[in-house]
Amino acid sequence: MTSKQEFIKKLRNSNLRPTKQRINICEVLFNRDKTFHFTINDLFNLIKDKTEEKVSLATVYNTVHAFHKKGYLKEIPINSNQTYFDTNVTDHHHFFDVKEERLIDLKNEDVGPIEIQKSIPGKKIKSVEVLVKLED
Amino acid sequence: MTSKQEFIKKLRNSNLRPTKQRINICEVLFNRDKTFHFTINDLFNLIKDKTEEKVSLATVYNTVHAFHKKGYLKEIPINSNQTYFDTNVTDHHHFFDVKEERLIDLKNEDVGPIEIQKSIPGKKIKSVEVLVKLED
DNA sequence: ATTCTTCTTTAGAATAATTATAAAAAACTC
DNA sequence: GAGTTTTTTATAATTATTCTAAAGAAGAAT
Ligand SMILES: [Mn+2]
Ligand SMILES: [Mn+2]
Ligand SMILES: [Zn+2]
Ligand SMILES: [Zn+2]
Numbered sequence: 001m002t003s004k005q006e007f008i009k010k011l012r013n014s015n016l017r018p019t020k021q022r023i024n025i026c027e028v029l030f031n032r033d034k035t036f037h038f039t040i041n042d043l044f045n046l047i048k049d050k051t052e053e054k055v056s057l058a059t060v061y062n063t064v065h066a067f068h069k070k071g072y073l074k075e076i077p078i079n080s081n082q083t084y085f086d087t088n089v090t091d092h093h094h095f096f097d098v099k100e101e102r103l104i105d106l107k108n109e110d111v112g113p114i115e116i117q118k119s120i121p122g123k124k125i126k127s128v129e130v131l132v133k134l135e136d
Numbered sequence: 137m138t139s140k141q142e143f144i145k146k147l148r149n150s151n152l153r154p155t156k157q158r159i160n161i162c163e164v165l166f167n168r169d170k171t172f173h174f175t176i177n178d179l180f181n182l183i184k185d186k187t188e189e190k191v192s193l194a195t196v197y198n199t200v201h202a203f204h205k206k207g208y209l210k211e212i213p214i215n216s217n218q219t220y221f222d223t224n225v226t227d228h229h230h231f232f233d234v235k236e237e238r239l240i241d242l243k244n245e246d247v248g249p250i251e252i253q254k255s256i257p258g259k260k261i262k263s264v265e266v267l268v269k270l271e272d
Numbered sequence: 273a274t275t276c277t278t279c280t281t282t283a284g285a286a287t288a289a290t291t292a293t294a295a296a297a298a299a300c301t302c
Numbered sequence: 303g304a305g306t307t308t309t310t311t312a313t314a315a316t317t318a319t320t321c322t323a324a325a326g327a328a329g330a331a332t
Contacts (some may be wrong), residue, residue: 079211079212079219098262106252106254111252111253112251114247114266116242118243122272124270126269126271127269128269130264133265
């Protein structure tokens with residue numbers, strides 16, 4: 001299956017019609033080997049570079065959030081004025097290079113199993129994420 | 137030593153003159169038994185409740201960041217439009233109740249030791265933080 | 273293919289958290 | 303107290319994000 005067909009499937013699954021703007025967004029997001037950590041602004045700039053056609057910022061926001069809602073993108077909790085997303089939606093952890101403002105994947109085996117020995121009545125665990133801040 | 141003296145010491149250590157506005161901020165921040173997780177807006181509202189005198193939002197921002205810089209406050213990485221701070225500046229982890237937008241401390245023994253088996257050349261680990269998201 | 277309906281794009285406005293400005297007030301020094 | 307430095311505060315500016323509404327594109331029905 002060509003990647004364009006995959007993108008269309010992802011879009012349909014997210015209740016989005018496959019428009020050319022959204023396909024372009026998919027190209028930048030999903031047509032890559034490695035995981036991709038980005039802010040909306042990163043993504044917006046890469047789209048401007050890669051494609052002739054313009055895509056509006058609003059469309060980028062809308063599409064990213066639809067993918068996020070559907071589970072095709074993950075939001076990474078870090079202290080930043082901008083929101084960071086990740087194309088790697090599996091459970092995994094991160095280094096965060098504070099100086100360069102860059103996220104790096106940590107595999108689960110790089111961290112080891114984490115057992116939470118405390119529980120809150122009426123609540124259950126949704127996710128466990130480790131953030132390792134790096135300095136020089 | 138009275139707590140006011142402690143506040144003045146904290147302020148002086150942070151290169152801040154002990155003004156009445158800043159002492160009021162300290163009262164709300166540090167005059168408590170348990171750890172305190174807050175946003176600037178939380179803090180601002182509590183100050184309005186607790187004290188007669190008004191403190192401007194700008195002063196709250198400035199003072200909080202001076203304490204943060206000095207290490208008297210910690211910033212907690214979570215996905216939120218607002219920045220969360222913590223009066224517990226020791227290394228520790230958190231539950232985050234997504235629905236109620238509330239942080240809860242996890243002691244280190246509730247999580248167990250975390251060994252990071254990967255390193256990035258030229259970088260060293262500054263902190264390791266676990267965020268456990270909770271749902272109903 | 274034409275028509276009709278629903279969704280999408282987009283520019284621009286609105287919102288909201290945070291930071292910057294600069295003049296008046298307070299704190300500190302001598 | 304006089305002089306100097308820092309602080310407060312109202313207000314403006316900035317920035318990320320969301321909203322709006324009109325024009326355009328996609329899909330369905332004929
Ligand atoms: Mn990742
Ligand atoms: Mn805490
Ligand atoms: Zn989202
Ligand atoms: Zn800070």
